[in-house]
Amino acid sequence: MDLGLHYASFTHPAWDRLLVDRLTETARVSDQGGVAWLTVMDHWFQMETLGGPEEPMLEGYTTLGYLTAVTERIRLSLLVTGATYRRPGLLAKTVTTLDVLSRGRAMLGIGAAWYEREHEGLGVPFPPLKERFGRLEETLRICRQMWSDDDGPFTGEHYRLAETVCVPPPVQRPHPPVLIGGSGERRTLRLVAEYADACNLFGESPDRVAHKLDVLRRHCDDVGRDYDSIRKTMIGSVDPLADVDGFLADMERYAALGISLVALVPAGDDPVAWTTGVCEKVLPRLAEV
Template sequence: MDLGIHYANFSHPQWETRLADRLTGTARIADEGGVALFTVMDHYFQMEMLGGPPEPMLEGYTTLGYLAGVTERIDLGLLVTGVTYRHPGLLAKIVTTLDVLSRGRAWLNIGAAWYDREHEGLGVPYPPTAERFERLEETLRIVRQMWSDDDGPFEGEHYRLAETVNVPQPTRDRVPVLIGGTGERKTLRLVAQYADACNIFAGDDPAEMAHKLEVLRGHCDDVGRDYDEIRKTILYMNDPLADADAFLKAMESYAGLGVSLVATMPPTDDPEAWTTSLVSDVVPRLRDL
């Protein structure tokens, strides 16, 4: 099993002067220590559970572009891009640029968006839930077309593109697409139809994950997709270092369900030291699962 680090909180001590240094140091330690994926959030405002708008938040793709320049091996993505934040044609261009300049390390991790306060705060339209999912599906179709030989028009209900030109193309056939979320009727159906990976919140009990994966398997059967083609990833909400043995035991159960990557969040005021311990004490044992 691979490990990912989700760097969600920038409010460490003296962040006003040390934010960039801590982020850089954490990413480099992860890169050199065998962590597979480094993600930040796609928000304009910090989430209210982490202090809300008064707390620092960096723009996601600008941050990933910077991290591409200070790392060499680790994959990079947002967990997850909100479909409402960028026009899909521009999104495909942005992610392609990240992939080219990072030499093939970009992921497009995407979801239907949810944080109404930040949309209203900065004047970004926030459609109703049903429309956001319609826009998500059209966006998935658009990026797939832009990462293909078809540079013709796209005509959807919400988006109309006269030319889906995208030069240069990604370094691979297309950037891997991950859809985040657990909705059984819409989100997991979109995973089955369009995604290379899913991401689901997880704790120490894998029973809920097992249920979600059975739902995903059913959607795959419905659309004629090979369930085993889809990479299963989780965002683990607890600190692995609080009890590394218990964490690894839980991950062994998740690995048995087919989960191949677990992302974790630095919970401390010193993310560099936390990451150093993680790559020393957890990553080698996790790889054996």
């Protein structure tokens, strides 16, 4: 099993002076230590569960562009892009630029978006849930078209593009991997079956994950998609350093279900020390799971 590092919080001691240094060093340790993914959130305001808008938050794609220059191997993505935050053609161009500048390490992680407060706070439209999913699906279709040989128009219910030109193209072929985040059984997992290369589920429990994967398998059967062609990943909420053996035992249960990567958020006040410890004490054993 692989490990992803999800850098969700910038609120560490003396963050006003050390935010960039900590982020940079955490990225370098992750890159050199064998972490597979490095992701940040796509929020303008920090989530209320992590302190809310008063806490620091960097814009996601600008951050990934910076991290491209300080890493060499690790895959870079948002976990996940909100479909309401950017026009789809511009999003495809942004992810393509990240892929070119990283020499083929970008991934499009995407979801329907949910954080109404930051939309209202910064004056960005926040449509009802049904419309957000409609816009998400059209965004996936537009990205797919822009990453193909078809540079013609796109006409949908929500978006109309006269030209889907994308030059230079992505380094990765046929395109950067597309990951859809979330566990919604009716719409989200259906979109995974139709459009995604990977899913990212909440690691609530092995039983819950098994159920979600069973739903995904049924959607794949419905649309004629090879279930095994979709990478299954999850985000966890545990600190593996608190109980390495217990963590690895839990990961064996998830791996048996088909989960091939777990993304974790650094615990404590020092993400560099935490990441160093995980790379030294957990990653070599996790790779054997």
